[in-house]
Amino acid sequence: MKARVESVEDVKEALGQGRVFPTGMFKVFLGFLLLVVGLSVLGMYMARHTLAAAAPALFRPCLGDSSTSGSAEEELEGLERWTRPPPRVRHAMTDEELRWRASFAPRVRPYPFPRVPKVAFMFLTRGPLPLAPLWERFFRGNEGRYSIYVHALPSYRANFTSDSVFYQRQIVSKVADWGQMTLCDAERRLLANALLDISNEWFVLVSESCIPISGFNTTYEYFQNSRQSFVMAIDDPGPYGRGRYDYNMMPEVEFVQWRKGSQWFEVDRELAIQIIRDTRYYPKFNEFCRPHHCYVDEHYFHTMLSIEAPQSLANRSVTWVDWSRGGAHPATFGRGDITEEFLRRVQTKRTCLYNNRNTTTCFLFARKFAPSALEPLLVLAPTVLGYG
Ligand SMILES: *[C@@H]1O[C@H](CO)[C@@H](O)[C@H](O)[C@H]1NC(C)=O
Ligand SMILES: *[C@@H]1O[C@H](CO)[C@@H](O)[C@H](O)[C@H]1NC(C)=O
Ligand SMILES: *[C@@H]1O[C@H](CO)[C@@H](O)[C@H](O)[C@H]1NC(C)=O
Ligand SMILES: *[C@@H]1O[C@H](CO)[C@@H](O)[C@H](O)[C@H]1NC(C)=O
Numbered sequence: 001m002k003a004r005v006e007s008v009e010d011v012k013e014a015l016g017q018g019r020v021f022p023t024g025m026f027k028v029f030l031g032f033l034l035l036v037v038g039l040s041v042l043g044m045y046m047a048r049h050t051l052a053a054a055a056p057a058l059f060r061p062c063l064g065d066s067s068t069s070g071s072a073e074e075e076l077e078g079l080e081r082w083t084r085p086p087p088r089v090r091h092a093m094t095d096e097e098l099r100w101r102a103s104f105a106p107r108v109r110p111y112p113f114p115r116v117p118k119v120a121f122m123f124l125t126r127g128p129l130p131l132a133p134l135w136e137r138f139f140r141g142n143e144g145r146y147s148i149y150v151h152a153l154p155s156y157r158a159n160f161t162s163d164s165v166f167y168q169r170q171i172v173s174k175v176a177d178w179g180q181m182t183l184c185d186a187e188r189r190l191l192a193n194a195l196l197d198i199s200n201e202w203f204v205l206v207s208e209s210c211i212p213i214s215g216f217n218t219t220y221e222y223f224q225n226s227r228q229s230f231v232m233a234i235d236d237p238g239p240y241g242r243g244r245y246d247y248n249m250m251p252e253v254e255f256v257q258w259r260k261g262s263q264w265f266e267v268d269r270e271l272a273i274q275i276i277r278d279t280r281y282y283p284k285f286n287e288f289c290r291p292h293h294c295y296v297d298e299h300y301f302h303t304m305l306s307i308e309a310p311q312s313l314a315n316r317s318v319t320w321v322d323w324s325r326g327g328a329h330p331a332t333f334g335r336g337d338i339t340e341e342f343l344r345r346v347q348t349k350r351t352c353l354y355n356n357r358n359t360t361t362c363f364l365f366a367r368k369f370a371p372s373a374l375e376p377l378l379v380l381a382p383t384v385l386g387y388g
Contacts, residue, residue: 083113085197089149089171095189102192103277105269117201119220120194122149124176124186125208127156130371132166134211137381137388139165142216149194151176151186179295181286183263187297191272204266209332209368210319211377213347215386219364222318227355229268232261232317233302244299246288252281253303261302264319264365271312275301314353320346320363332368338376343384 093101123129129150139146148169150158160166171193176186187205194200202223212219235258236242245258267275285300305313322331333342352362369377381388 079113083115083198085147085199089169089193091172095174095185095192098192099188099276102195103273105273106198115199116144117224118144118197118199119146119223120149120197120200120203121146122187122190122194122203122205123151123208124190124205125150125152127152127208128158129166129208131208131211131369131374131377132160132164134374134377134381134388136165137378138212138216140387142220145220146216147194147197147200149190151190179291179297181296183297184285184300187301188276191267192276195269195272195276201269202266203269203272204318204365205264206319206365207264207367209370210264210365211367211369211373211385212364212387213320213343213366213385214361214364218361218386222354222361222364223266223268225355226314228314229271229305229312230266230316230318231271231302231305231313232265233259233306233313233315234261236260244289244294246294248288249284252284253307257303257307258299259302259306260298261315262317262319262321263297264317264321264367265301266318267305268312271305271309274305274308278304281307316352316362318362318364320366321368330368332370333373334370335372335376338373338380340380340384343380347384 091098121135129135139148148165150166150170151173152158152170153175154173156170158166158170160168171189173186173189174182176183190205191203194203204223214222234241235256241260242255242258244260245253245255247255249258281300281304285296285303288294289296289299322333325331346363346366348360350362351358351360353359354361377385378388
């Protein structure tokens with residue numbers, strides 16, 4: 001430390017004036033210097049205290065002015081700014097800006113406010129929601145414990161009235177092509193928009209042909225009490241499973257890590273963020289999982305989450321669907337199919353694991369239902385489905 005001053009000689013050296021001042025005069029100069037420093041410290045001390053004492057008097061006129069047109073305290077924002085949901089779901093952010101904003105995550109627990117966790121229902125649809133009246137009954141009376149987001153064709157304008165749960169819940173959307181990355185983009189857009197509401201804790205993807213097959217409380221508690229998220233991720237050795245793997249995916253995705261599953265998922269907040277922040281797997285799936293060899297919506301999230309968070313997955317979907325009729329598309333059920341017996345079979349036909357225990361409650365939603373199914377479903381909902 002060259003700059004350290006050790007003695008009077010050093011001071012003289014430092015000042016570069018050792019040869020100009022005789023030692024006696026230098027002592028006088030040093031004394032004078034000390035006096036000046038002392039005085040200015042005292043001055044600063046007094047100024048601070050005098051100002052502090054004078055402050056209320058100085059600012060009082062300002063306070064007086066503003067209190068006549070709304071108090072100054074009201075202009076200070078509290079925690080509310082961060083805890084209440086955005087007033088509108090539509091915004092001007094680009095996808096990139098939205099994902100950046102949506103990836104903000106608090107690191108401090110517990111939440112310092114009474115947070116009621118919500119289920120975000122994300123409707124992926126081309127346009128109308130013909131089964132909306134059924135969903136309205138499902139949601140009725142559960143305000144504050146759910147939120148709704150609708151992704152439709154950009155040209156589609158829903159005309160729900162202001163008393164509907166779907167009123168103004170259509171997010172800014174883009175065209176999504178089935179089996180292509182634009183479909184996963186739409187799902188990520190739904191997740192990112194839903195993440196903007198800090199109270200959303202569970203995120204469910206549903207379509208216009210899905211119906212809830214349990215009451216709201218059963219559904220809510222199923223997610224709340226589960227230690228895992230409901231993403232179907234299986235290792236299918238057949239041509240539609242491993243057969244779709246491309247070795248160009250290495251090293252991000254190894255052959256044995258390749259998974260397949262239903263597009264319809266439920267994830268918690270942590271996994272939702274994991275999905276929207278991904279830049280590692282996205283380019284590989286975008287390039288090497290394309291129709292008609294591969295359908296990215298059946299592999300991307302499933303494989304990525306199986307690698308990144310295997311213990312967080314139940315490896316099954318809570319959305320029932322019937323592939324038994326064969327073909328490229330699952331069965332669609334219309335008016336003639338809807339009976340109490342059919343619905344009961346969907347509700348409890350299977351057994352599965354829930355928190356490591358066997359259960360017959362494996363499904364909370366079912367698809368696909370045609371618009372003509374609405375009427376009989378509305379009739380049976382109160383007795384069979386537990387709502388309405
Ligand atoms: C919405 O529009 C459709 C046709 O575009 C119409 O059949 C329906 O009655 C409208 N609903 C409301 C609530 O205005
Ligand atoms: C659902 O749960 C809420 C909160 O726990 C409770 O207030 C409400 O009564 C329940 N509703 C039904 C139908 O059980
Ligand atoms: C789901 O599969 C992963 C492997 O991909 C495994 O580690 C995990 O334990 C499975 N979850 C359950 C609930 O079996
Ligand atoms: C669940 O049931 C199956 C038979 O259906 C049985 O083999 C298995 O041990 C059971 N698992 C648990 C955790 O009880």
